[in-house]
Amino acid sequence: MSTPLIGVSKSILKIKELINHVANTCLNVLITGETGVGKEVVAQSLYAESNRSTKNFVKINCAALPETLLESELYGYEKGAFTGAHRKRPGKFQTADKGVLFLDEIGDMPLALQSKMLHVLQSGEFSPLGSDYEFKTDVWVIAATNHDLEESIYNKTFREDLFYRLNIIKIDIPPLRKRKEDIAPLIEYYFRLYKSEYPDNHGSKPDSDTLAKLCNYPWPGNVRQLQNCIKKQMVLKSWEKIFDELPREHQENIPHIHTDSQHNGTQPFVNHDFANDRSGIISEFVDLSTSSDKLFEDISLKKIKKLASDRVEKEVISFVLEKVGWNRSRAAKILKISYKTLLYKMNEFKVHPPVK
Amino acid sequence: MANPSRLLIVDDNEDILSTFYEFFNSMGYEVKTAVDGFAALKLLRDKSNFFDCLITDLVMPNISGVGLITIVKKEYPHLKIIAMTGYGDQPGALASEAEADVVLFKPIDLFKIENTVTELINQKNDKQEN
Ligand SMILES: Nc1ncnc2c1ncn2[C@@H]1O[C@H](COP(=O)(O)OP(=O)(O)OP(=O)(O)O)[C@@H](O)[C@H]1O
Numbered sequence: 001m002s003t004p005l006i007g008v009s010k011s012i013l014k015i016k017e018l019i020n021h022v023a024n025t026c027l028n029v030l031i032t033g034e035t036g037v038g039k040e041v042v043a044q045s046l047y048a049e050s051n052r053s054t055k056n057f058v059k060i061n062c063a064a065l066p067e068t069l070l071e072s073e074l075y076g077y078e079k080g081a082f083t084g085a086h087r088k089r090p091g092k093f094q095t096a097d098k099g100v101l102f103l104d105e106i107g108d109m110p111l112a113l114q115s116k117m118l119h120v121l122q123s124g125e126f127s128p129l130g131s132d133y134e135f136k137t138d139v140w141v142i143a144a145t146n147h148d149l150e151e152s153i154y155n156k157t158f159r160e161d162l163f164y165r166l167n168i169i170k171i172d173i174p175p176l177r178k179r180k181e182d183i184a185p186l187i188e189y190y191f192r193l194y195k196s197e198y199p200d201n202h203g204s205k206p207d208s209d210t211l212a213k214l215c216n217y218p219w220p221g222n223v224r225q226l227q228n229c230i231k232k233q234m235v236l237k238s239w240e241k242i243f244d245e246l247p248r249e250h251q252e253n254i255p256h257i258h259t260d261s262q263h264n265g266t267q268p269f270v271n272h273d274f275a276n277d278r279s280g281i282i283s284e285f286v287d288l289s290t291s292s293d294k295l296f297e298d299i300s301l302k303k304i305k306k307l308a309s310d311r312v313e314k315e316v317i318s319f320v321l322e323k324v325g326w327n328r329s330r331a332a333k334i335l336k337i338s339y340k341t342l343l344y345k346m347n348e349f350k351v352h353p354p355v356k
Numbered sequence: 357m358a359n360p361s362r363l364l365i366v367d368d369n370e371d372i373l374s375t376f377y378e379f380f381n382s383m384g385y386e387v388k389t390a391v392d393g394f395a396a397l398k399l400l401r402d403k404s405n406f407f408d409c410l411i412t413d414l415v416m417p418n419i420s421g422v423g424l425i426t427i428v429k430k431e432y433p434h435l436k437i438i439a440m441t442g443y444g445d446q447p448g449a450l451a452s453e454a455e456a457d458v459v460l461f462k463p464i465d466l467f468k469i470e471n472t473v474t475e476l477i478n479q480k481n482d483k484q485e486n
């Protein structure tokens with residue numbers, strides 16, 4: 001069963017009403033909002049209330065896959081369409097037929113695929129890689145992003161025509177800090193849910209003081225972050241500890257919280273004593289000059305790990321390729337990865353042989 | 357005057373909305389307004405067959421003009437639709453694709469749009485008499 005859209009704020013009520021009015025129109029939808037606000041929950045609700053709910057809900061994350069893979073995932077391919085295509089494989093457009101295709105993180109879709117997507121949405125037809133046939137599609141396209149697409153259009157990373165085509169129904173989900181009324185019902189819902197999933201864990205629901213503090217916290221990670229706190233609380237059994245672990249810059253908004261830790265409050269992020277080594281490395285991957293509010297939103301270990309390992313991988317791949325005179329199968333053997341993986345990586349990291 | 361024609365005007369810009377409202381009101385129309393496609397759709401679903409003509413902006417939050425036009429064409433095919441846009445060609449092209457009767461580009465001369473409204477409503481009445 002999919003997650004119900006919990007909330008009593010004006011904006012959530014309006015979104016519910018909107019969902020109710022458009023669920024059977026099959027018009028393209030664009031869902032926007034910060035990370036963790038519930039874009040996927042809204043997409044699922046649209047689907048659940050539509051007359052397509054007996055068909056598939058197919059999700060594809062446009063940020064998670066390299067371009068070539070994303071393309072073949074979306075449209076499928078014929079046998080022999082490329083090296084390694086040993087048999088025909090249907091794409092998401094096909095699997096989602098008569099149902100919903102949820103294009104998550106559409107703002108990260110590479111430009112070339114944006115053009116192709118535009119064409120498919122315009123014509124209602126697509127063609128698998130290596131196929132001469134155009135197939136009619138009947139999918140309801142719901143897209144989501146946490147990018148400001150208007151800004152992406154300005155920066156030329158998103159096609160304006162695709163934007164207008166997707167933006168027929170626009171559902172913008174405000175961040176949790178702008179709809180504090182939803183915090184209590186969300187806690188209530190998830191508290192019960194986790195309790196039923198882990199009956200051995202005994203947390204407590206926040207008392208009214210604690211709830212007030214929770215409502216004053218700005219929740220940069222929105223509902224997902226709130227969920228994590230509720231889960232943690234059920235293990236740590238202390239809301240105080242939970243507060244202590246919240247990104248500290250934000251705690252200033254919470255009254256009576258760091259009574260026991262004066263040093264905990266408002267340190268600037270670039271501390272000049274250690275500015276050299278540590279922040280040197282960090283600043284290669286995050287912009288340390290932004291306000292700490294923004295910075296906390298940008299820092300995610302997972303993201304940084306990816307950025308850092310990508311950089312090293314790219315260097316190593318280029319290094320080996322140069323050593324073996326750009327012989328890719330030799331390079332793949334040396335690197336102990338498959339030939340295909342090497343090609344993906346070269347493409348992803350934009351590693352190209354020197355032009356002769 | 358017998359039955360005044362009934363207009364639904366939709367724009368997320370309050371100034372444009374009130375200018376249009378004043379103007380058409382003074383020309384003897386019965387006018388209702390909505391701030392986006394969603395508000396308009398609610399009015400329409402509440403009073404289907406009440407309106408003669410819909411004048412709508414295109415780029416709006418919640419339900420865009422293009423979305424509104426598509427829904428209206430399907431659910432209330434007799435309603436005449438004028439789309440207007442200030443955002444270059446693309447929304448306009450989408451509005452034509454959604455079968456708006458007329459697409460106009462902002463800034464729009466109020467008297468011109470009133471002429472268009474009259475023409476469309478006459479077309480509609482002619483058709484109904486035949
Ligand atoms: N209104 C809500 N009611 C119930 N659960 C919610 C609500 N909003 C978000 N959630 C939960 O919070 C988590 C994050 O939501 P979701 O994955 O939909 O966010 P998102 O906007 O897609 O985030 P991202 O941009 O990171 O992909 C999910 O576990 C979801 O079930």
Ligand SMILES: [Mg+2]
Pocket residue numbers: 039040104
């Ligand atoms: Mg998501």
